[in-house]
Amino acid sequence: METEDEQGTVGGRRLPTVRFECGEYFIDNRLREFRSVTPPIRRVELIKFDEPRGRRMLLEACVRLRCSACKHRFAVARRSTEHETWCPGCRRWLVIPEAFWMKEAQDSGMGP
Numbered sequence: 001m002e003t004e005d006e007q008g009t010v011g012g013r014r015l016p017t018v019r020f021e022c023g024e025y026f027i028d029n030r031l032r033e034f035r036s037v038t039p040p041i042r043r044v045e046l047i048k049f050d051e052p053r054g055r056r057m058l059l060e061a062c063v064r065l066r067c068s069a070c071k072h073r074f075a076v077a078r079r080s081t082e083h084e085t086w087c088p089g090c091r092r093w094l095v096i097p098e099a100f101w102m103k104e105a106q107d108s109g110m111g112p
């Protein structure tokens, strides 16, 4: 069983984060929850994906990706500047093409 430290690192890989309202949160696809990134860590805010607030975060701040290798579905931050992310299902690094984010921006009405 893998352990996770307070920096949001699982098996040596840092969890992706998302900004929502005035906070930054780790996206934990494995536990299906968001956790606040609050240095220094005093009280971690924990929001489950299926809570109303978690659903809003998924909807407004995240997009769902599907791993082409293992078909695992997981959330990443919308309008992320990251071009690589790792699949929490099979641990492969996935390249996110620029075109994906541009399409996202258009679909959500935020594009040019």
Ligand SMILES: [Zn+2]
Pocket: 067, 068, 069, 070, 071, 072, 087, 088, 089, 090, 091, 092
């Ligand atoms: Zn995968």
